[in-house]
Amino acid sequence: MKIGIPRGLYYYYYKDFLIEFFKNLKWEIVLSPETNQKIIEEGSKLAPSEICLPVKVFFGHIKYLLDKCDYLFLIRFVKKYVNKFPLFGCPKFIGLPDLIKANFDNLRLLELVIDEDKRNEEKNYLSLFSKFGLSKKEILKAYQKAKEKIKKKELEKGEILVIGHPYILFDNRLSLDLLNTLNNIGIKYLTSFQFYQKDFDFDKEREYSWYFHRHLLFSAHWAKENNILGIIIINNFPCGTSAVIDERIKNICKDINILQLIIDEHTQKESFLTRLESFLDMIKIKKK
Amino acid sequence: MKATFPYMGNIYIPLSTLLKELDIEPVIPPPPDKETLVLGTRYSPELMCIPFKLTLGNLIKALEMGADTIIHCSGFWSCRYGYYPYLHSEILRQLGYKFNHIILKREDWKNIYFILKNLYKKNYKVITKFMKAIIKTYYKSKIMEELERKAMEIRPKEKKKGIATKVLNKYLKKLYEENNIFKMEEIRKKGREELINLIDKKKVNSFVPKIKIVGEAFCVVEPYVNFRIIEKLGELGFYADPFLTAHSWLGFHSIRLGNNIYKKIRNLAKKYWQYNVGGEDTNTIGHSLLAIKDGYSGIIHLHPFGCMPQTMADGILEKISKEYNIPILDISLDEHTSENLIDNRLSAFCEMIKRRFF
Numbered sequence: 001m002k003i004g005i006p007r008g009l010y011y012y013y014y015k016d017f018l019i020e021f022f023k024n025l026k027w028e029i030v031l032s033p034e035t036n037q038k039i040i041e042e043g044s045k046l047a048p049s050e051i052c053l054p055v056k057v058f059f060g061h062i063k064y065l066l067d068k069c070d071y072l073f074l075i076r077f078v079k080k081y082v083n084k085f086p087l088f089g090c091p092k093f094i095g096l097p098d099l100i101k102a103n104f105d106n107l108r109l110l111e112l113v114i115d116e117d118k119r120n121e122e123k124n125y126l127s128l129f130s131k132f133g134l135s136k137k138e139i140l141k142a143y144q145k146a147k148e149k150i151k152k153k154e155l156e157k158g159e160i161l162v163i164g165h166p167y168i169l170f171d172n173r174l175s176l177d178l179l180n181t182l183n184n185i186g187i188k189y190l191t192s193f194q195f196y197q198k199d200f201d202f203d204k205e206r207e208y209s210w211y212f213h214r215h216l217l218f219s220a221h222w223a224k225e226n227n228i229l230g231i232i233i234i235n236n237f238p239c240g241t242s243a244v245i246d247e248r249i250k251n252i253c254k255d256i257n258i259l260q261l262i263i264d265e266h267t268q269k270e271s272f273l274t275r276l277e278s279f280l281d282m283i284k285i286k287k288k
Numbered sequence: 289m290k291a292t293f294p295y296m297g298n299i300y301i302p303l304s305t306l307l308k309e310l311d312i313e314p315v316i317p318p319p320p321d322k323e324t325l326v327l328g329t330r331y332s333p334e335l336m337c338i339p340f341k342l343t344l345g346n347l348i349k350a351l352e353m354g355a356d357t358i359i360h361c362s363g364f365w366s367c368r369y370g371y372y373p374y375l376h377s378e379i380l381r382q383l384g385y386k387f388n389h390i391i392l393k394r395e396d397w398k399n400i401y402f403i404l405k406n407l408y409k410k411n412y413k414v415i416t417k418f419m420k421a422i423i424k425t426y427y428k429s430k431i432m433e434e435l436e437r438k439a440m441e442i443r444p445k446e447k448k449k450g451i452a453t454k455v456l457n458k459y460l461k462k463l464y465e466e467n468n469i470f471k472m473e474e475i476r477k478k479g480r481e482e483l484i485n486l487i488d489k490k491k492v493n494s495f496v497p498k499i500k501i502v503g504e505a506f507c508v509v510e511p512y513v514n515f516r517i518i519e520k521l522g523e524l525g526f527y528a529d530p531f532l533t534a535h536s537w538l539g540f541h542s543i544r545l546g547n548n549i550y551k552k553i554r555n556l557a558k559k560y561w562q563y564n565v566g567g568e569d570t571n572t573i574g575h576s577l578l579a580i581k582d583g584y585s586g587i588i589h590l591h592p593f594g595c596m597p598q599t600m601a602d603g604i605l606e607k608i609s610k611e612y613n614i615p616i617l618d619i620s621l622d623e624h625t626s627e628n629l630i631d632n633r634l635s636a637f638c639e640m641i642k643r644r645f646f
Contacts (some may be wrong), residue, residue: 033453048595048603050620078563088366091596098561100628102607115563206372210366217320240596244371251378 001132002109004030004069006061010053010093011106012166013196013212014075020149021125023228024142025134030069032061033172036224039064046103053236053264054167055092055099059175062100078115080211090241094276100229155198158190160283161223163216163249164234166193168263175234178261178276187280190228192219205248213245220249223256230257230283232276237264257282290315291357292350294343294372294605297509298436302463304519308467311420315355317346322514324349336595337592338513344376351380357388367566367597399504404428427469427479431476431534435459436455438483442527443522445491452486453519497641500579501530501574503590504598507621508532515630516589521588524639529584531575532568553578558587560604567597573604576616578579582610584639586615593622615641 003022005011008147011018020129024031031040035057045061065072074097077089088094112128114121129139162182168174169191181191193213205217223231231253235242250258259279260271291307292315293300305312317324321343327621328345347358355521358380360373372389380387439456445451459479507513508530521528553574555566564570576587588603591598602618609616616636619630 011445042462048599048606050599050602052599071582074562088566091366094366094563094565095600097559098563099603102560102604105483121386207371209370228441238594238599240335240337240368242596243333243594244368244375247333247375247378251382 001027001071002030002226004032004072004195007032007034007067007074008051008058008061008171009096009167010075010077012193016150017146018073020146021142023126023144025129025138027249030065031189033065033096035060037111037173040173043272044265048099050238051229052092055096055163056265058096058173059100059103060108062104065206066104066107066194071213073110074112076111076113076115077211079117080114081116082211085206085209087209089211091212095211122132153194156190159228159287160187160230160232161219162190162193162234163192163219163233164232165212165216165239166189166191166196168234169193174236174274176263176267177246178232178234181273181276185277185280185285190219192216194220195219208245208248210241210245213241217248217252222255223286228256229286230259230279232279233258233260235260235262237262257276257286289313289357290355291359292317292347292355293359294376294535295320295346295350296339296343296506296534297511298432298460299509301432301460301462301534301537302538304464305428306421306425307465309424310417310514312357315350315353317349319512320346323622327513331383333375335594336375337595338505339510340368340372340375342510342513342621343372344379344505347376348382348383348385351385351387355387358392359390359392361392365566369567387612393414406509408479417424420444423470428463429474429535429538429627431472432460432463433533434476435463435479436533436535438480440518440522441521442483444496444525444527445473445487445494447486447488448522450519452483454520455482455486465636467530490593493633496525496527496546498527498529498579498583499586499588499641499644500575501528501573501588501590503568503588503596503645504581504592505532505537505568509537509628513592514619515625515627516632517588517590517634520631520634521638524635526585526638526641528588529579556581559623560608561601565597565600567595569597569601572598572601576605578609581613582611584614585645586617588637589618591618593620 002253005018019029039060040057042063043056043058046063047056047059062072062260077093080087101107101109110128112124113158122140125143126139128137130136162169162178164175169179172180195218198218200217200218204221205214208214208217218284220231233246233249235246245262261274261275289314293303295317300316304316307314325342327348328341328343332344334340358377360376361368362373373389377389420601435456439452442452459475463472463475466475499506501518509532518528518530520604554570556577557574559568561570561573574587579587589602603615605618614636619633
């Protein structure tokens with residue numbers, strides 16, 4: 001069985017788990033390639049005009065995968081409880097499969113719904129994959145093995161913090177090679193994704209109930225406590241959630257220098273680099 | 289205690305009664321204009337949606353008029369609407385305003401208890417007073433709804449362009465100042481009669497095409513943001529039917545209190561949209577499908593630029609438009625949208641519908 005996983009949005013959150021899980025089931029994974037100009041252009045044609053860039057890119061990835069796999073694997077993240085407190089996905093994570101169904105014909109979808117009001121995560125996998133003649137034991141074994149593989153890593157050390165959604169940060173085309181540029185310049189950095197699934201004081205940011213965005217806030221709190229030299233916030237253009245979250249981050253880290261970069265389809269790398277370099281120069285002066 | 293709340297369309301008419309009955313002095317800022325929008329835009333995040341910016345401007349004006357308490361309602365949800373109160377208060381506090389902040393949300397009934405307890409420390413007639421206030425508010429908002437709907441019906445058939453709006457505004461102003469239930473009833477009767485008298489006798493039996501207006505709640509209800517689209521459509525000879533009015537937003541009759549219509553809408557939309565993603569998206573899709581069933585000639589979709597649930601719904605509406613062969617006009621609004629642009633698009637859309645169907 002060939003299963004297609006688009007390299008975008010939730011892929012970056014569930015990467016390790018999904019690859020391990022399907023390996024245990026002995027299914028073949030077809031990954032779409034890293035984002036390139038062609039994928040962006042095709043996605044922009046298909047997707048609704050006003051939607052944010054990562055979703056447009058996601059459409060491009062799906063277009064690439066359409067005739068290369070038996071089933072497309074999609075995740076619909078609706079609701080999850082942490083400490084008995086409901087947390088939601090961004091509207092795009094909740095409605096994505098519906099949007100894709102409306103825009104593509106002849107789709108064969110495997111849609112995993114994460115909605116803890118209905119059933120918990122383990123049972124979700126059970127009910128989804130038992131259609132394919134797999135026994136309960138096999139699925140559960142694969143699931144648990146994959147869960148064990150994910151280990152919580154220690155925080156690395158760094159001088160500056162890069163805050164951004166992983167689907168922008170680790171996508172070299174969307175982030176315009178930000179992380180590689182930082183590596184080349186030789187500055188030690190920490191990404192906000194290292195704070196994902198780390199335990200933090202939950203009551204601190206109680207009112208912000210987006211599941212995938214809380215770790216950005218926690219990383220900002222961490223930066224404030226640990227005297228980080230500077231923060232780079234990277235975002236795509238009409239990102240609705242970041243309008244709220246970035247404002248909060250700026251309020252948390254009032255004394256830290258912040259560079260905010262907003263990216264869309266037309267952003268040039270040169271102007272982007274100039275801003276980045278001047279920011280890093282400023283930090284070097286501050287360091288001395 | 290001088291209280292204010294985010295300004296949206298005509299909801300201030302019933303809400304001011306509610307506050308007055310509870311012995312709270314309402315502070316109503318003047319209707320939004322360019323100055324309010326500029327004020328709000330200056331202090332809010334760049335990518336925030338226009339309802340946030342406009343309400344922020346209004347809150348600043350209300351605070352300058354002497355309000356000392358802000359009452360917000362909020363929901364824990366995926367839409368940014370749930371975060372308005374926190375961001376608003378953070379921004380206003382940074383600007384140096386001092387105020388009490390009361391947030392009403394479904395999960396937190398303590399706040400309502402807190403208001404009541406603070407207001408009536410020794411008076412135990414709280415409940416009767418509260419009930420009386422609710423009944424009066426309900427009555428007022430129902431009359432407001434009836435007059436507004438009547439004006440929508442009359443506009444395409446009126447004798448002189450714009451006269452129905454004038455009469456409506458006159459009676460709404462009277463209604464706003466009135467506090468007695470019997471006198472409100474009088475206003476209702478008089479207003480109804482005067483509005484009906486405005487119909488041109490030649491046009492009484494002429495056919496009026498209907499247009500459904502769906503979209504984000506604030507953009508549909510607030511006439512400043514949507515450039516009085518309902519009035520304009522009426523004057524162009526169409527019956528504009530918004531899926532939400534100030535009355536139904538307040539929750540007295542449709543979505544918030546779980547009336548049958550919401551169930552119906554959800555079932556209709558289920559084919560295209562399985563989960564409500566946060567805002568008015570299920571309503572948008574369901575009401576569009578309902579309008580197609582009811583034989584409407586066109587649909588107008590209003591939403592703020594960058595609104596998360598509505599941009600998602602936009603993709604579905606495109607498919608519905610193709611599948612059912614119905615014209616849908618998608619208007620995205622932000623602080624830079626000009627009135628001329630909306631006028632042009634509207635008149636072109638109406639012209640197209642007229643040629644196509646009649």
